[in-house]
Each structure stands twice: as C-alpha cells, then as structure tokens.
Amino acid sequence: MFFVALYLFLSVSNCYAQAATSLDLLNNAKEYDGKTVHYNGEVIGDLMIRGDYAWLHVNDGSMAIGIWAPKVMVQNISYIGNYHQKGDTVEVSGIFHRSCLEHGGDLDIHASEIKIVTSGNALIQPISKKKFYIGACSLMLVLLFYALKKLFQSK
Amino acid sequence: MILKPQLSDIKNIGYYLGRITLDIGLTMFLPFIAGLVLFKEPNPALDFLISANIAIFIGLALSWACKTDKDLHAGPAMVVIALSWLAAMALSAIPLLLSGHYKSFLDACFETMSGFTTTGLTLVQDLDHLSRSHNLWRHLGPFLGGQGIAIIAISFLVKGTGGTFNLYLGEGRDEKLVPNVINTARFIWVISIVYLILGTIVLGLVGISIGLKPQSAFFHGACIFMAGFDTAGFSPQSPNILYYHSLIYEIVIIFFMVVGSFNFNLHYQVWRGNYKEIWKNIETRTLLFVIMIVTLITLAGLQRSGVYSGGMIMFRKGFFQLISGQTTTGYMTIYAQQFIKEWGDLALTGIILSMALGGCACSTAGGIKMLRVGVIFKAFRQDIKRTMLSPNAVVVQKFHHIKTMFIEDAQVRAVLIVTLGYFFLYALGTLVGIWLGYPFLEALFESTSAAANVGLSCGITDTSMPAILKITYIIEMWAGRLELMSVFALFGFFVAYLKGK
Numbered sequence: 001m002f003f004v005a006l007y008l009f010l011s012v013s014n015c016y017a018q019a020a021t022s023l024d025l026l027n028n029a030k031e032y033d034g035k036t037v038h039y040n041g042e043v044i045g046d047l048m049i050r051g052d053y054a055w056l057h058v059n060d061g062s063m064a065i066g067i068w069a070p071k072v073m074v075q076n077i078s079y080i081g082n083y084h085q086k087g088d089t090v091e092v093s094g095i096f097h098r099s100c101l102e103h104g105g106d107l108d109i110h111a112s113e114i115k116i117v118t119s120g121n122a123l124i125q126p127i128s129k130k131k132f133y134i135g136a137c138s139l140m141l142v143l144l145f146y147a148l149k150k151l152f153q154s155k
Numbered sequence: 156m157i158l159k160p161q162l163s164d165i166k167n168i169g170y171y172l173g174r175i176t177l178d179i180g181l182t183m184f185l186p187f188i189a190g191l192v193l194f195k196e197p198n199p200a201l202d203f204l205i206s207a208n209i210a211i212f213i214g215l216a217l218s219w220a221c222k223t224d225k226d227l228h229a230g231p232a233m234v235v236i237a238l239s240w241l242a243a244m245a246l247s248a249i250p251l252l253l254s255g256h257y258k259s260f261l262d263a264c265f266e267t268m269s270g271f272t273t274t275g276l277t278l279v280q281d282l283d284h285l286s287r288s289h290n291l292w293r294h295l296g297p298f299l300g301g302q303g304i305a306i307i308a309i310s311f312l313v314k315g316t317g318g319t320f321n322l323y324l325g326e327g328r329d330e331k332l333v334p335n336v337i338n339t340a341r342f343i344w345v346i347s348i349v350y351l352i353l354g355t356i357v358l359g360l361v362g363i364s365i366g367l368k369p370q371s372a373f374f375h376g377a378c379i380f381m382a383g384f385d386t387a388g389f390s391p392q393s394p395n396i397l398y399y400h401s402l403i404y405e406i407v408i409i410f411f412m413v414v415g416s417f418n419f420n421l422h423y424q425v426w427r428g429n430y431k432e433i434w435k436n437i438e439t440r441t442l443l444f445v446i447m448i449v450t451l452i453t454l455a456g457l458q459r460s461g462v463y464s465g466g467m468i469m470f471r472k473g474f475f476q477l478i479s480g481q482t483t484t485g486y487m488t489i490y491a492q493q494f495i496k497e498w499g500d501l502a503l504t505g506i507i508l509s510m511a512l513g514g515c516a517c518s519t520a521g522g523i524k525m526l527r528v529g530v531i532f533k534a535f536r537q538d539i540k541r542t543m544l545s546p547n548a549v550v551v552q553k554f555h556h557i558k559t560m561f562i563e564d565a566q567v568r569a570v571l572i573v574t575l576g577y578f579f580l581y582a583l584g585t586l587v588g589i590w591l592g593y594p595f596l597e598a599l600f601e602s603t604s605a606a607a608n609v610g611l612s613c614g615i616t617d618t619s620m621p622a623i624l625k626i627t628y629i630i631e632m633w634a635g636r637l638e639l640m641s642v643f644a645l646f647g648f649f650v651a652y653l654k655g656k
Contacts, residue, residue, distance in 0.1 A: 026492045044283035045392050048366030048400070055366065055400050057392070059283055063490065064393050066400055083196065083286040098462070098497070105468035106400055107490060131201040131253075138208035145212060149219050 019091065022063045029098035029107065037096045039065065039109060040117065043088050044081035047074055056080075058092060067092050068103065069111035079120025089118040159655030160231075160648060166221040168231050168238070171322070173217025175239040175308045179246055180210030182299060182307070183292075186250070190288030199288035202253035210246040232321030233644030239304050240633055244268040247296060254289045256280045258618050261625055268629045270296025271304065272636035273519050275388025275485035275610020276628065278618050282393045287374060290391045294378040298351070300636070301385030301415075301519030302343050309340040325641045346422050347384070354380030354411055358404070365401045383408050384415035385519040388485025388610035395487045402471070408486060409478050416442075416482035416514030418526075420557055437554045438515040441529035446481055449509040453477050456502025462493075473502070476611070481509040483521040485610020494613040495597060503613075507600055510609045511581060521608025521635050523577050526556060527570045534567040576639040580606035580631050587627045588615065606631035 019038040041060035048055040054074045057064040059081070069092075081087030094111035097103075102110075183203045190200030227235065247270075248263035257263040262278040269276045270293055279285060279293075299307060305322040320336040355377040362372030375391055382389040392398040396408060421439070424432040433439055453473045463469035472489060479486045494503060513522015537552035544550060552562040584602025589595060593615055601615040605628040616628070634642045 026490055027496065029493070029496065045398065046367050046371050050366055057283075057394060057398065059393065064283060064398075066394065066397065068400075081283055083199075083284055086284075099464065099468065099472075101465060101468065103400055104402055105463050105465075105472045106397060106488070107493070108400075125198055127197045128201065131198060131205065135201045135204040135208070138205055138212070142208045142211050142215070145215055149215060 020096075022060045022065050025065065025096060026063075026107075029096075032096045033098045035096060036093065036112070037109065039067075039092045039094075039096075040089065041065075041092075042081045042086065042120070043077055043079070043090055047077065047080060058090060066106060066108040067094070067111050067114070068100075068108055069094075069114055073111060073114050076116060077114075079122075081120065083123075085122045086120045088116050088120040091115045091117050157651050157655040160652055163223065163225055164231050166223050167225050167227055168235050169217050169221030170223050171227055171232075171235040171308075172238050172242065173214045173219075173221060175214075175235070175304060176210055176217060176242050176246065177214030178307045179243050179304070180207045180212075180214055182295065183207035183210065183247075183250065185295060186288045186292045189291055190286070194287040196286045196288050199250075199254065199286040202250040203288065203292070205253065206246065206249040209249060213242075213246070227319075227321055229321045229324070230644055230648070233325040233641040234648045236305055236322060236325030237633075237637060237641040237645035240268075240271065240300075240637065243271055243300070243304050244629075244633075247271070247292070250292060251279075251289060254285065256282070256285050256289070261622060262618055265625050265629055266293065267296055268632050269610065270294075270387060270389065271300030272608045272632040273297045273301045273385050273387040273483070273521065274605060274608040274632045274636075275382065276605060276612055276616045276632075277389065277610075278616065278625075280618065282391075287391075290378060293389050294381040294387075294391075297385040297387030297389065297519075298347070298381040301387065302347055303340075306340045306343055309337055325644075326637060342423065343419050346419065346426070350384055350411075350414070351377070351380060354384060357407055361401070361404050361407055362399075365399060365404060379408065380411060383411045383484060383486065386412060386415050386482050386484040386514065386521070386608070387519075388479065388487075390486070394490075396475075397488045397490070405471070405475055405488060409475065412478055412482040412484045412486070415484070416518050416520040418515040418517045420517055421515070424557065432557065435555045437529040437533075437556050438525040441525040441532070442481070442515065445509070445512055445525070445528065446478070449481065449505045449512075450474065450477055451505075452508065453502045453505030456499050456505055459501060460497060460499035462497040462499075476506060477509055480506045480609055480611055481512070482514050483510065483607055483609045485604070485612075487611060491612045491614040494600070494611075500596060503596060503600060506611065507603050510603045510607045510611065511577070513607050513609075521606075523574050523607075527574055529554060530562060530567060530570050531574065533562055534570075537562060573638055573640075577606065577635070580635055580639070584624075584627050584631050587624060591621055591624055601628075602631065606635040608632060608635050 019040050025032055041058040043056055044059045044064055045057045052071050054069055054071050056067050056074055058067055077088050079085050079088045092111050093113040094109040096109050098107055099105045100108050183206055187200050187203035190196040244264050244267045247267040251257055251263040251266055252260055256279050265278050303326040305326050309319045323336050358376030358379055359373035362375050363369055378391045418438055457469050457473050475488050512528055513524050514520025516524040516526040533552050533554050537550055540550045553559055581603045584605055585599045588598025597613050597615055600613045604611050
C-alpha cells in the first residue's frame with residue numbers, strides 16, 4: 001500500500017494536471033523542464049516525418065511549440081493550419097524540455113499522447129467583390145493615365 | 156549663408172522619387188502573379204493589384220509633373236534616397252494592411268521598413284495563417300532593399316547620368332565594382348539572382364530531406380534564402396528557424412548569412428577568380444577576429460548561465476544566434492524570451508556587441524561594419540606607434556581592401572563620424588525604451604538590433620509596444636540602413652527650405 005501511495009504521489013507531483021500555455025512554458029521553462037505537461041493548440045505549418053517519428057507545431061494563439069511524436073500518433077491529424085485551412089485543435093501530453101539533449105538544445109515537447117479535440121476545416125474565402133472592383137477600376141485608371149501621359153509627351 | 160533649394164531642385168527630387176516609386180509598384184506584380192497562378196490565392200493577389208496601381212499612379216504622376224533633364228547632384232540625390240525609403244515603406248505596407256494580419260497601418264509600416272532595411276523585426280499577427288503571396292512580399296522586401304531600392308531604379312529605370320552614381324552613394328554604398336555605376340548595379344543583381352537560384356535549390360532539397368513536402372520545401376527555401384542572404388531574418392513560420400529542427404538546415408543558413416554579409420566587391424573579386432582576396436581583405440580578417448572574440452564572450456556567458464548542459468549544444472545554440480547577430484540577419488533557433496530568461500547578461504552582451512559591429516561594408520548587412528572597425532583598429536595602432544617612436548618619425552599604416560591603401564586622417568575622421576552616428580542611434584532607442592519602462596539591457600538589445608538592422612528580439616518588439624517606440628525603431632532602421640548621411644541630408648534640405656535665402 002505504501003509503495004502504491006508513493007508511486008501515485010510521485011506521478012502526480014511529476015505532472016502538471018492543468019494545461020499549460022506556451023507563455024507559461026517559456027516563462028517558467030526551468031520549473032517545467034523534464035516534467036509531463038498538457039498543452040493545447042492548433043496544428044500549424046507542416047508535418048515533418050523523420051523516420052518513425054514526426055515534428056509538428058502546435059500554436060496556442062501566442063506562439064507555436066515543436067512537438068516530437070511517434071509517426072503513428074500523428075496519423076489521425078487531417079487538417080494542418082495555413083492560409084487555406086484551420087488546423088486540428090489537439091491536446092498534447094508529453095515531457096517538456098527547455099533544452100532538449102536529443103534535439104540540439106531545442107525547446108520542445110516529446111509527446112506521449114495526442115488527442116484531437118476539434119477537427120479543423122477548410123477556410124472558404126470567396127473572391128471579395130469590393131477588392132475586385134477597386135482593383136479593376138484602379139488598373140483602368142492607371143492605364144488611362146499612362147495613355148494620356150504618352151499622348152501629351154508625343155505632342 | 157544657407158541657400159534655399161530652387162524649384163528645379165524640388166522638381167528633380169520629385170522626378171527621381173517618381174521613378175523609384177514606379178519601380179516599387181511594378182515589383183508588386185510579382186506577388187500578384189504568384190498569388191494568382193502559383194498559390195491560388197485570389198484575394199491576396201487583389202491586394203497586390205490595388206497596391207501596385209496606387210504606387211504606379213503616384214510614380215507616373217510625380218515623374219510627369221516633375222519631368223526634368225537636369226542631372227541629379229549629390230545633395231538632392233541623398234534626399235531622393237531618404238524619401239524613397241519612406242515611400243517604399245508606406246506603399247508596400249498597403250497590401251500587408253489589406254491582408255488583415257496587421258493591427259494598424261503603423262504596424263504594417265514597421266514590417267515593411269523592417270523588411271526593406273533587412274532588419275527582420277516583425278509585428279505580424281497570426282503569421283502561420285498568412286497567405287503565401289503576402290509572405291512572399293515580406294521576403295521580397297529584404298531581397299529588394301538589401302541590394303538597394305535605388306539599385307533597382309539604376310539598373311532598369313533611370314538614365315545613366317552622374318545622378319545615378321549619386322543615388323548609388325546615397326544608399327550607403329561607396330564602392331563601384333566596375334567603372335560604370337549601371338553595370339555595377341546590374342552586377343549586384345546578377346550575383347544576388349545567381350545566389351537566389353542556388354540557395355533556393357539547396358534549401359529546397361534540404362527541406363525535402365527533413366520532411367517538408369516539395370512545394371513547401373522550395374517555397375520555404377526561397378523565403379529563407381532571400382531573408383538569410385539579405386541578412387533580414389524573416390521566416391514564413393512563427394517559430395523562425397527553430398521550426399526546422401535540423402542541424403543541416405542551420406549550417407546551410409549560416410553559410411548564406413555569412414556570404415550575404417560579405418562586401419559585394421569581394422564577391423566580384425571571387426567571381427573574377429581572385430580567391431586570395433578573401434584572406435587578404437581587412438574586412439574578412441576583422442570579421443574573423445571579431446567573431447572569435449564575441450564567441451568567447453557569448454559562450455562564457457552561456458557556460459555561466461548553465462542553460463545548456465552539453466558543450467556541443469551550447470556551441471550550436473550560441474554560435475547560430477551569434478552569427479545571426481554578427482551578420483545582422485536576425486534568424487533565431489531559440490524563443491525571444493529565452494534571451495532574457497535564460498541566457499544571462501554576459502551572453503547577451505556578447506550578442507549585443509556582435510550586432511553593434513555588424514557585417515561588411517557594401518553588403519546587405521547593417522551595423523558599424525567591419526571595414527570601419529578594421530580602419531579604426533589600424534589607426535589606433537598607428538597612433539600607439541607614433542607615441543612610441545621619435546616625434547620626427549614618419550609612421551605609415553597600410554591596409555588591404557581590394558588594393559593596398561595607406562590610412563589617412565581624413566578617412567579615419569569620416570569613419571569615426573559614422574561610427575559615432577551609430578552609437579548615437581543605439582543610444583536613442585535605448586533611452587526611449589528605458590523612458591517607457593523597459594530594463595536597460597533589454598532596451599539596449601532591441602535598440603541595437605533595430606539600428607544595426609539585425610532583427611534579433613528579446614521580446615520587446617510586439618504589437619502591444621507603445622507607438623512611440625515603434626516609430627523610434629522605424630527611424631533607427633531607416634537611418635541605420637542609409638548609414639545616416641541621407642537622413643541628415645533630408646533634414647538639411649528641410650532646414651534650408653525653411654531658413655535659406
């Protein structure tokens with residue numbers, strides 16, 4: 001019983017139950033270093049597959065943090081945030097490193113679990129009529145002005 | 156007696172300003188076409204069409220209204236340059252503002268001034284969702300500004316008169332590679348475009364090897380090259396170079412940052428097969444010496460702070476940030492907050508020193524520049540020799556920069572004036588920062604980064620910083636890039652107009 005209780009105590013003390021923000025992690029990097037953290041945010045950029053692992057970046061609205069995860073763990077991610085789409089929102093659990101020995105001193109999280117909280121979606125952006133008309137009218141104006149300039153210069 | 160500028164001078168300035176504004180407008184068709192054809196981003200493409208039309212209209216109107224055949228003298232040429240950079244900043248900010256990723260026009264202006272001056276400090280919001288067209292424009296800014304806005308005009312739009320050389324001088328360049336200034340400008344473009352193609356291919360291939368998809372890898376490659384070779388430090392993703400988590404990628408970037416910080420005249424010598432010039436040149440020697448000193452300081456600081464446990468890791472992180480600072484690029488493989496929270500004062504001092512001294516003259520790098528540092532060092536040595544030898548002894552000091560030259564007092568005076576000007580700029584931003592409540596070292600770091608056109612940040616540069624600080628940094632970036640003289644000429648011109656007779 002004693003050992004079970006000790007194990008539970010150590011597990012809990014080694015883990016920040018509440019999700020940490022990127023600013024929390026950066027501002028208290030020393031305290032979080034080597035501890036298990038929960039971190040939520042949108043997957044952005046590219047999935048970079050490296051052998052059996054992958055790099056992905058999760059942005060919580062303030063900044064993006066690199067997540068190192070086994071390839072199988074990222075296979076369910078369908079949307080990665082960019083101009084054309086909103087990425088999946090994920091909850092990452094893993095060990096935070098302020099200076100990762102495995103990755104040349106990078107600040108990162110080695111994921112032990114990635115849960116998709118909300119699926120992303122394509123961002124449909126219809127052509128703005130206002131921009132189209134302003135663009136077309138201004139182009140005509142410039143061409144007209146150029147023609148007038150040439151006409152006056154030739155006289 | 157101060158002479159009031161005549162109407163013909165103002166017309167002359169207006170004409171050349173118009174031509175340069177026109178070329179800024181024309182360059183906006185690059186992201187317009189790329190957005191429409193390559194990236195399938197019609198709305199961002201329209202942002203560039205609208206902005207290009209505005210710039211072209213203003214350019215045509217100015218050059219028409221102020222049409223003149225009069226040659227451009229040195230003073231008005233400097234005024235043209237100073238105004239052109241302000242015009243470039245304002246007009247290029249329009250598409251960025253239309254993207255909706257900037258909180259205000261001031262923020263967009265900050266971004267474009269930072270880009271054109273190859274600084275790299277950024278105020279973009281939600282960069283990870285910014286369109287590729289706008290991202291391309293952010294990175295084209297350093298590529299155009301790094302070579303020089305006037306260089307574009309000299310190469311393609313302005314007739315070859317004595318005025319073109321004055322425009323060339325106004326952008327802080329005083330070395331002609333070949334006797335004709337138009338051919339010099341064109342050669343600078345040839346070097347830059349050859350490197351752009353090579354750099355994009357190399358970084359694209361490395362990008363694919365580290366897991367980026369081919370289209371993404373080459374887009375990143377082109378952007379990272381433009382902002383790396385032109386020592387700007389912008390990147391298409393918010394974590395900057397930390398995004399790639401790759402030692403090879405970092406090594407390739409270090410190579411391009413260093414090459415980009417070399418004097419274009421040195422590139423020309425190497426181009427002609429004169430490889431010995433690399434080792435003989437005062438700038439490369441000084442650069443090597445300075446890098447050794449600041450590396451020692453920075454690594455000693457990092458060792459003391461204990462943030463990195465392994466020696467190799469400490470060297471990798473320290474050296475990358477240091478070369479980024481020394482070449483005035485501003486690429487980062489750490490987060491801005493880590494500078495202040497984890498690096499410690501000594502390491503930070505090493506980086507500030509490297510940023511303040513900067514890269515080579517007649518390159519895309521900023522800061523005081525290695526040629527000046529080398530000349531000051533030699534002059535100092537000459538003075539020490541003078542005090543030690545007999546008063547009648549003639550002490551000469553030589554240095555090698557393309558050819559062997561003797562140090563002259565007038566030259567040392569000119570070098571010291573510009574160096575003092577840079578110290579004044581660094582101090583100006585630091586004082587404003589302290590006045591606004593930022594700690595001394597952070598204020599000094601950010602101010603030096605802005606004035607030396609570096610772009611490393613310890614976290615002050617943010618959309619929430621006071622407008623007065625944004626304006627101060629804009630002025631520092633502008634004056635720093637133009638090596639102060641054109642900015643002084645502009646103020647002198649206004650004073651002469653108001654008080655002259």
